Amino acid sequence: MKQDVLIAGAGPTGLVLALWLTAQGVKVRIIDKNVGPGPTSRAMVVHARTLELYRQLDLADAVLEAGHRNPSVNLWAKGKVRARISFSPTGGKMTPYPFVLVYPQDHHERLLEARLAALGVKVDRQTELVDFEHDAAGVSARLQLPDGGSDVCTAQYLAGCDGARSPVRHRLEVDFAGGTYDQTFYVADVEMSGATANGEAHISLETGDFVALLAYAEGRGRLIGLVREKREDADALTFADVSHRAIESLRLTVDKVNWFSTYRVHHRVADRFERGRVFLLGDAAHVHSPVGGQGMNTGIGDAINLAWKLAAVLKGQAPDRLLASYEGERIAFARQLVETTDRLFTFVTAEGSVADFLRIHVAPALAGVAYRVGGVREFLFRILSQTQLNYRGGPLSRSARGRVQGGDRLPWLGINGLDNYASLAAIAWQVHVYGEAQNDIRAWCAAKHMPLHVFPWGEQQAAGGLVRDAAYLLRPDSYVAVVADRAMPEALEAYFADQGIRLSAPA
Structure with a gap:
């Protein structure tokens, strides 16, 4: 059976990619050459931004309960x-x-693998990617099986989540400068x-x-x-x-x-994160010092960024060019992260x-x-927690109204019983309005079957940089795509037209 996506590597990056794809109805096969999850703790830290994204599959509470x-x-x-x-x-x-x-990585991997199994996908253990070919029609991969035999797996796409020595990266002949x-x-x-x-x-x-x-x-x-x-x-x-x-x-x-x-x-950092129908994620794409515990969290971010785009293209809801935005958005962050951790590592050692x-x-x-300086405290926490990561100026980001712009993480509002992140559990496009939603934006959202969430206006919203009555179009990975001033739907309509994205699969 032809798969939609073959995932090589069942560390946290590969498992998260498999989970997010499966949750969106994408057929995946995930392989790993090891007998089981790593027996040692390795990566230890799960940062705030990862936990926020884990709410999409109801994972955050389980990780919180198991971690310290x-x-x-x-x-x-x-x-x-x-x-x-x-x-x-x-x-x-x-x-x-x-x-x-x-939260030690070995425990983390076991939790992710159990959640994936509950969705009906089992990791093919002791199965190694030996070689592959790829062209416009798809990917053909030769696998070595646990009994020493071989198998050929065909898929639309291949995701290399296979670590710093990535065979997928070597096969693509992508430079790994550093x-x-x-x-x-x-x-x-x-x-x-x-x-x-x-x-x-x-x-x-x-x-x-x-x-x-x-x-x-x-x-x-x-x-x-x-x-x-x-x-x-x-x-x-x-x-x-x-x-x-x-x-x-x-x-x-x-x-x-x-x-x-x-x-x-x-x-x-790899020179490329994608080539044709093959993608590099996690340590296969970037490795850096352990300062700040950023590595695993960055790989998980890679997976969630790519997953919704693959799902949209596979379902015919977006053109192939949407996939090019994966490298465009993630490689800049990887380079910045390596540069920052390199400076800190050099100072410490x-x-x-x-x-x-x-x-x-x-x-x-x-x-x-x-x-003791408030602005410095906030800056340091945003860097450490990865809540500062944004895609401003990227291929999928539009408009710059107010402090919250296209490409930004949506500010969290969590006081007086309000939690504007509750709706982000859906892996779907949606619109947020803070203040009053005008009739035209309500009508547009209804016609497009677009979820619309309206929140009251207050001091916290203003302090967070939001614009009163504006419409915030959120991507399926919860980042802001467009800010439409005074909730005018024309900007949202133009955005989807420019990107070639349809909001529902063709009949």
């Missing part, structure tokens, strides 16, 4: 807390999820006790050493640190071999090490007395002062 909320980050230097950054006071005005959620840092990192999942085993995140800076602690359960957490010495036997190191100076400065006792590993950090002085004395003091 870190409400603050404590910055230590030389054994003393120099700054405490709390997310809730600022983030609570911007998102329903004003915290860093720590490099590998000299330093070696270690990660350790530990059982711990002491004053800092308190469920919050901690970063400890010491001369020639640092460690970050992320709690993910009572008395359990992950340590991320740097192996300062350049060693040829880094793969053979144990927890006992690495420096404990920064750990001891946290007054933390490690009672048991459940998993330990070392790794090198890469910073690369720089060696020498001057670097130590800046890192231990200057940076914590500046962080404490800066975080």
Whole structure:
């Protein structure tokens, strides 16, 4: 049977793509060469924007229940807390999820795979993509099966979610420009006790050493640190071999090490995210330092961006050119993310007395002062949580009225019982009006079978940058496509005509 989409790789990116496509009625086959979900925790952080998008498939509450909320980050230097950054006071005005959620990737993958199975799609395990051909008619992929035999899978599209060493990317001969840092990192999942085993995140800076602690359960957490010495036997190191100076400065006792590993950090972005009927997502398209826990969340964002576009094209509701907007919107963010995390990584890992002085004395003091400034707090939270990500100036974004423009994430309004994100659970085009919806916009939405949601006007709406009585056309991934002043439907009609998008499948 010919599939609509073949997905290579069943990490979080591939599983989310499969879930969002299946929910929209797209036939998918998802394969993975491994026996099951990864047995180790790897990526740990689920950010606010991912949780917002997870509401589309009723996933957010399950992830929240299973994960651990870190409400603050404590910055230590030389054994003393120099700054405490709390997310809730600022983030609570911007998102329903004003915290860093720590949820180990192995548990995350199991949840996503179970949800996919509930929709009738099973991951084909121990199945490896060996080769593929693609042309205007589709994709033909040769697979190696668990018993050593082979199979040919035909599909309309192929999604490479197969990691940093992506065979799909290599087969496409897409450059993966960037490099590998000299330093070696270690990660350790530990059982711990002491004053800092308190469920919050901690970063400890010491001369020639640092460690970050992320709690993910009572008395359990992950340590991320740097192996300062350049060693040829880094793969053979144990927890006992690495420096404990920064750990001891946290007054933390490690009672048991459940998993330990070392790794090198890469910073690369693929030159292309798509070629013909083949797409690259997640680590197959971009890898960067673990600073800020951005990697997995960015891959999930790739998947949700692509899923609604694939569904629209496969259903005949949009022309093929809609798919080109995937690369246009996601590659710029990936490049910016790699550049930002590269600067932070270089600062954290720089060696020498001057670097130590800046890192231990200057940076914590500046962080404490800066975080007391409201605008700085908001900016930092938006960057960390990915709620600042926008597609302004992109191929699908129109109009610039007010502070909220085409391409922006819709501001969240969550006070006095109001939740304008409740309607975003639908993976569909919709219109929001804040104030009064005029008769002409009501008539247009009714004629197009377009959901229209009208919310009262108030101070919070004005403070969020919304324009009174304007119509906000929202894409199926909940980003603003068009802002129509005074709710005039002509701008919405012109938008769909320009994009060649039909609001219902042809008969």
